[in-house]
Structure formats: C-alpha cells, structure tokens
Amino acid sequence: MFLAGLSIPGRTGEDVGPSGQNIQKDAGINQRDIRSDHNARLEKINKIDLEIFDIEAMYWAWRIKDKDTTYYDLLDKSKRWIILAETKNKLFAKIQENLDTGTVRALTAAEQDKLDDAKSRIRAILSDGAPEHPGLAAQRAQMAKVDEIDKEILDIRARYWAFRIKNDGDVTYDTLLAYSKKWVGIKETTTKLMEKIKGLLAGGDITPLDELEHNQLDDAHARIRAILR
Incomplete structure (x- = not known):
C-alpha cells in the first residue's frame, strides 16, 4: 500500500545516474525496499489486530445492531482498511457470528480503552517515518x-x-x-x-x-x- 510508481526516463531504460548505475535497476531495488517496509509494518499491525480481534468484532457487531452502520456498508468501508486480507475475512466472519448468535453487547469501559490503545499503536506504526497511506x-x-x-x-x-x-x-x-x-x-x-x-x-x-x-x-x-x- 506504500508502493510508489517510479518513471524511468529514456526509451530503452538505459539512462544512468551520476555514479554510472542503471536507473531502472536502482528503481527496482527501491521498490523492493518499499514493499519490504510495507510488509514489515503490516506484520506489526496484524499482531495488534489479533490482540483485539474479539473486542473489535464485538464493537462492530454492536454498532450494526445499534443501527449506526450496516454489515454491507462496513464491508464496503473495509476496502480502505490497512489489514491483512485473511485477518479481515476472519473478523467479518466473527462479526456475523456475533449477530447470528445474539451475543452482541456494548463494550465495557476496559474493552473500549484496550481498543483505543490498539488503534493508537497502529497509528504510530503507520506514521513512523512512512508516507501517509x-x-x-x-x-x-x-x-x-x-x-x-x-x-x-x-x-x-x-x-x-x-x-x-x-x-x-x-x-x-x-x-x-x-x-x-x-x-x-x-x-x-x-x-x-x-x-x-x-x-x-x-x-x-x-x-x-x-x-x-x-x-x-x-x-x-x-x-x-x-x-x-
């Protein structure tokens, strides 16, 4: 999600930089570095997502029950979330399970604090020297x-x-x-x-x-x- 397109000047891709290195090769290395950084951040975020998995599922199930949003509206908004696809799929399955079994409730104050803390830690990971997603x-x-x-x-x-x-x-x-x-x-x-x-x-x-x-x-x-x- 942090990938940036790099344009390479010249028709043949053989332009060279001041040190004589091929720009196309350097761009490829740079893109790999960006991908590596993105994957490392996503891995850290996923660990936090898993920590609060049940709390977040209950949070969204309650908001759906409270008619603050709908399951399908939330699913559409989730396209902009920074989350592993596998974790997101499991989260929505858990939200649906909570709704189907009638176990939906508002979060306790302690749970809300834990959720807020997790979101704050995720924001810190995303803002740590990286271009804003x-x-x-x-x-x-x-x-x-x-x-x-x-x-x-x-x-x-x-x-x-x-x-x-x-x-x-x-x-x-x-x-x-x-x-x-x-x-x-x-x-x-x-x-x-x-x-x-x-x-x-x-x-x-x-x-x-x-x-x-x-x-x-x-x-x-x-x-x-x-x-x-």
Whole structure:
C-alpha cells in the first residue's frame, strides 16, 4: 500500500545516474525496499489486530445492531482498511457470528480503552517515518469534515443532551459519557461537548430545543451520515 510508481526516463531504460548505475535497476531495488517496509509494518499491525480481534468484532457487531452502520456498508468501508486480507475475512466472519448468535453487547469501559490503545499503536506504526497511506489520508479528511459540522452544532447538541438527561430522564450523564467514547468524531470536540453538557446540568433550567434547532440538528446528522457513507 506504500508502493510508489517510479518513471524511468529514456526509451530503452538505459539512462544512468551520476555514479554510472542503471536507473531502472536502482528503481527496482527501491521498490523492493518499499514493499519490504510495507510488509514489515503490516506484520506489526496484524499482531495488534489479533490482540483485539474479539473486542473489535464485538464493537462492530454492536454498532450494526445499534443501527449506526450496516454489515454491507462496513464491508464496503473495509476496502480502505490497512489489514491483512485473511485477518479481515476472519473478523467479518466473527462479526456475523456475533449477530447470528445474539451475543452482541456494548463494550465495557476496559474493552473500549484496550481498543483505543490498539488503534493508537497502529497509528504510530503507520506514521513512523512512512508516507501517509492513502486510506488513512482519506479517513483523516473525512473526520475533518465531520468535526467541522460537529463544531457548528456543539451548543445545540449540548442543550439537546442536557435536556434529555435532566428532564426526560431516559439517559444519564455517565451512560452518555461511556457511549461518547464510541462516537465517530474528533476526541477533543467530543470532550468539549461533554464538558458543556456537564456545565448546563450544574446550572439552572435547561431550555428545550425549538423547531428550528431540531431541524439544524437533523440536517447536521444527515450531512455527517452522507460523509461517512
């Protein structure tokens, strides 16, 4: 996935560099080095993927059950994942098994922490002196767009959740905080949101959203879903 095409000047491929070496030969060596580096990174990533195999399968099965995504949407998105094909096939088989057997549940806080730590270690492997993988760059661009929308509606979302916690009573702050760790978005923005909610709860009465604000919230969520498709 880190392979880069190298163009060789000249019609016969016999151009030489300053040291008299054949450029075509050097390019072949360089490509082999890149492939070797890529394979070494993929091997390290695979070890981490196997460490969290059951946790990740449960994570995705829960998101599917919670209607945050579908099995086939996830399968399509997985084309951009940096993962060994064999491991990915086993992961999707396990996700399907969890769904079929009805053993799906939300991750515990400890499991979520372990998953987050693993993803952080994988990002470190990918960023360690290597050009950014196209799939990772695309994901980063996606998250930037999502974050832009999240920031637009930060105050509205904070009031929406604070009102539900204080007046509707169908969710608690602690439960929402646990769920927020699984939300798609930039961690810093989610932290700001939870801090705003806590501030509203500590204050006086919370004003419910009006119709315009509900529409703004719905529109923002629709735009985010369109980005993540």
